[in-house]
Amino acid sequence: MSTPTTKEPPWELIEKVIGLERRKGFRDQAVIGGLEAFLELHWPEGAALVRGYASMGTEEREKALAQLQEALDARKREKFRSLAVPIEEAAGVGSKVAKLLRKLGIETVEDLLTTFPRRLEDRSQRKAIIEVQDGEAVTVQGVVRTKSRIKVRPRLELIKVAVDDGTGVLFAIWFNQPWIWDEIEQGKEYSFFGKVQIRFGERQIENPIWELAGKDFHTGRWVPIYPSTEGLSQGTLRAIIKRNLARFGPLIEDLLPEGVRKRQKLLPRRKAIAGIHFPEGPEAFEAARRTLAFEELFLLQLGLALRKKRWHDEGGKALRPDPEMVRRFIEGLPFSLTESQRRALRDIERDLRAPYPMMRLLQGDVGSGKTVVAAGACVMTISAGSQAAVMAPTEILAEQHFLVFRQLLRGLPIRVERLLGSVRGKERERILEGLSSGEVDLLIGTHALFQEGVEFKDLGLAVIDEQHRFGVVQREALKKKGKGTNILVMSATPIPRTVALTLYGEFSVSILTEMPIPKKNVRTVWVSESRREEVYGEVERLLRAGEKGYVIFPLVEESEEMDLRAATVAYEELSKRFPWAGVGLMHGRLPPEEKRRVMEEFRQGKIRLLISTTVVEVGVDVPDATFLVIEHADRFGLSQLHQLRGRIGRQGQSAVCYAIADPSTEEARRRLSAFRDIEDGFRIAEEDLRIRGPGDLLGTAQHGFVSRLKVADLIRDLSLLESAREEAFRLAREGVPGYLVAEVERRFGEALDRLGV
Numbered sequence: 001m002s003t004p005t006t007k008e009p010p011w012e013l014i015e016k017v018i019g020l021e022r023r024k025g026f027r028d029q030a031v032i033g034g035l036e037a038f039l040e041l042h043w044p045e046g047a048a049l050v051r052g053y054a055s056m057g058t059e060e061r062e063k064a065l066a067q068l069q070e071a072l073d074a075r076k077r078e079k080f081r082s083l084a085v086p087i088e089e090a091a092g093v094g095s096k097v098a099k100l101l102r103k104l105g106i107e108t109v110e111d112l113l114t115t116f117p118r119r120l121e122d123r124s125q126r127k128a129i130i131e132v133q134d135g136e137a138v139t140v141q142g143v144v145r146t147k148s149r150i151k152v153r154p155r156l157e158l159i160k161v162a163v164d165d166g167t168g169v170l171f172a173i174w175f176n177q178p179w180i181w182d183e184i185e186q187g188k189e190y191s192f193f194g195k196v197q198i199r200f201g202e203r204q205i206e207n208p209i210w211e212l213a214g215k216d217f218h219t220g221r222w223v224p225i226y227p228s229t230e231g232l233s234q235g236t237l238r239a240i241i242k243r244n245l246a247r248f249g250p251l252i253e254d255l256l257p258e259g260v261r262k263r264q265k266l267l268p269r270r271k272a273i274a275g276i277h278f279p280e281g282p283e284a285f286e287a288a289r290r291t292l293a294f295e296e297l298f299l300l301q302l303g304l305a306l307r308k309k310r311w312h313d314e315g316g317k318a319l320r321p322d323p324e325m326v327r328r329f330i331e332g333l334p335f336s337l338t339e340s341q342r343r344a345l346r347d348i349e350r351d352l353r354a355p356y357p358m359m360r361l362l363q364g365d366v367g368s369g370k371t372v373v374a375a376g377a378c379v380m381t382i383s384a385g386s387q388a389a390v391m392a393p394t395e396i397l398a399e400q401h402f403l404v405f406r407q408l409l410r411g412l413p414i415r416v417e418r419l420l421g422s423v424r425g426k427e428r429e430r431i432l433e434g435l436s437s438g439e440v441d442l443l444i445g446t447h448a449l450f451q452e453g454v455e456f457k458d459l460g461l462a463v464i465d466e467q468h469r470f471g472v473v474q475r476e477a478l479k480k481k482g483k484g485t486n487i488l489v490m491s492a493t494p495i496p497r498t499v500a501l502t503l504y505g506e507f508s509v510s511i512l513t514e515m516p517i518p519k520k521n522v523r524t525v526w527v528s529e530s531r532r533e534e535v536y537g538e539v540e541r542l543l544r545a546g547e548k549g550y551v552i553f554p555l556v557e558e559s560e561e562m563d564l565r566a567a568t569v570a571y572e573e574l575s576k577r578f579p580w581a582g583v584g585l586m587h588g589r590l591p592p593e594e595k596r597r598v599m600e601e602f603r604q605g606k607i608r609l610l611i612s613t614t615v616v617e618v619g620v621d622v623p624d625a626t627f628l629v630i631e632h633a634d635r636f637g638l639s640q641l642h643q644l645r646g647r648i649g650r651q652g653q654s655a656v657c658y659a660i661a662d663p664s665t666e667e668a669r670r671r672l673s674a675f676r677d678i679e680d681g682f683r684i685a686e687e688d689l690r691i692r693g694p695g696d697l698l699g700t701a702q703h704g705f706v707s708r709l710k711v712a713d714l715i716r717d718l719s720l721l722e723s724a725r726e727e728a729f730r731l732a733r734e735g736v737p738g739y740l741v742a743e744v745e746r747r748f749g750e751a752l753d754r755l756g757v
């Protein structure tokens with residue numbers, strides 16, 4: 001860098017003076033000799049902007065100062081040019097600090113300024129030393145009278161200073177921080193923050209935060225606390241951010257369109273960023289946080305809106321379902337549809353008739369009857385002359401769907417086939433031919449459906465069941481099978497609304513709110529390992545009474561370290577114990593034929609006690625199963641437990657679920673009590689989100705989204721998310737400025753791509 005020919009004005013000093021002048025009410029008392037003279041000395045160009053300051057009225061002065069600030073900002077913009085510069089160019093960042101910052105993922109000045117505090121710490125309470133009570137966290141200010149250094153043990157040295165504020169004396173103590181000895185000077189005044197303890201009548205603060213009196217930066221006010229700063233102290237980071245906010249602040253531009261910002265009553269971006277780092281108090285912090293969270297959610301929703309628009313613009317065929325065939329389907333059902341099932345079918349029909357592809361999420365608690373809605377959607381599609389496909393996450397479920405669909409569609413001119421990974425050779429060829437010629441109307445299977453070589457003649461509808469279990473790859477593959485294919489995603493994991501709006505943001509949602517069979521019939525009991533025998537005694541009683549049920553294990557193989565009784569071992573034991581009941585074993589590694597046989601025998605009652613791993617977690621519908629034992633229940637997630645419980649009492653008959661667990665963590669204990677006490681799937685999902693945090697709940701594919709949210713909180717910010725969504729979709733309709741498209745791409749592009757569909 002070349003050395004400038006003229007000396008740079010002392011920007012920070014000038015800014016300080018402007019600030020002080022404002023705070024003092026524009027009385028020209030910030031500097032001795034007056035503002036104009038001060039500027040004349042340091043920055044003549046600036047002095048010209050406040051010419052005659054001494055004789056101006058307050059209002060005029062305020063205006064003059066605003067102009068001065070604007071000129072200062074303009075200079076800074078010119079000088080510092082961009083927020084995208086490497087972190088080394090930040091003020092106060094040498095190579096050592098830069099290295100630490102980079103470790104935290106802070107590569108540029110912009111990254112630095114958008115490293116937001118998670119919370120504030122209240123250090124604003126100031127007290128005279130004499131008034132301080134035991135246990136209080138306060139700021140005190142006083143002169144250091146004495147310093148002493150005490151070697152307690154070979155590796156324990158403490159520094160103790162006596163602080164005197166005129167009302168009393170307090171001792172500040174640091175352990176093993178020798179550098180403090182040179183930093184803190186006798187006779188000078190400092191302020192200290194920490195928790196005061198009164199010991200033997202002596203007031204003490206251990207390891208207080210301290211700074212020169214009057215600085216009021218790390219003490220004496222509300223202070224931002226940043227997320228983990230490995231190797232870098234909170235104080236250092238705070239100071240670096242402060243300096244660079246002053247330097248680069250003028251380069252922060254608004255992202256939100258003016259209209260959106262005004263309607264939502266949000267702060268300008270620069271103010272919000274300054275406000276989240278250095279707010280006056282909790283209210284100002286929340287106002288700043290709200291703006292930044294909105295911005296983030298808005299950009300994310302805009303990404304989803306744009307993707308939906310692209311999807312719409314690709315176009316699709318407007319299908320014309322045959323009302324006669326749909327009517328025959330509905331009348332042929334062994335039950336009448338619930339109101340929400342009817343509503344969902346109407347939503348779907350409207351989408352299918354529209355000239356763009358459907359993207360709909362069908363959401364409903366376990367047992368709410370999603371399958372029949374999916375079948376209805378297939379009938380509509382097929383009656384309009386297209387093909388449909390249903391993809392299930394496991395072979396067991398695909399097999400079950402195949403049976404159920406065939407039953408539901410009986411009597412209709414629809415040819416149903418199933419394609420599982422295990423279907424090979426001639427059988428596979430026959431199916432594939434039927435598909436490409438259009439003779440097969442409905443294909444049911446696992447992800448094998450969307451592998452290479454599976455060609456549909458005209459795929460009009462893809463139904464994806466229990467979507468959360470799918471990787472992204474399969475959804476990508478699905479997209480390639482048909483252009484403009486309508487998509488219906490079914491989720492039995494009731495996702496909290498915030499998450500639904502984020503993950504399925506571009507989907508329309510139909511919710512099955514009623515249960516066809518009211519679900520108040522399943523009793524959940526949480527028992528300790530020591531009472532396992534009692535549980536199996538109860539199992540015996542139920543089996544003798546002719547009942548049918550499951551015992552679920554978290555893993556397949558014995559794993560001694562984790563102290564799990566594996567399914568196989570239990571199977572051997574229990575088949576010896578209850579040979580008369582028919583005991584079966586089910587797990588993911590059984591050959592497909594064997595799986596099918598076991599499920600069939602369980603359905604028919606030849607097997608009445610099914611020992612299984614979690615392969616039966618989702619969707620399995622054996623209506624007369626009435627009991628469930630979950631071994632090592634603490635190893636399951638809350639939603640997973642709820643899913644498992646959904647396997648029993650499916651016809652409204654009373655049923656019982658035993659969760660056997662001695663949880664060793666607080667989190668697991670919370671999970672199990674929630675499981676025992678909450679029946680409603682949506683409340684379970686919310687509780688799950690609360691216990692685990694969003695990232696964990698959503699799995700890796702979706703995690704990308706959530707980890708990119710720096711400010712927004714998916715639990716608390718529902719209403720903010722809803723308004724952000726509304727504004728984003730509105731803007732997408734009206735036209736999105738290029739800079740916003742670029743910003744969406746920059747922040748969420750990768751995550752959006754990875755989410756597929």
Ligand code: ADP
Nearest residue numbers: 335336337338366367368369370371372516621
């Ligand atoms: P899920 O939404 O969990 O996939 P299913 O579609 O498997 O639920 O339906 C659960 C059970 O409820 C099935 O046995 C199904 O036949 C039955 N069912 C679905 N809709 C109705 C209805 N309207 N009236 C009565 N029973 C219904």
Ligand code: MG
Nearest residue numbers: 370371492619
């Ligand atoms: Mg289902």
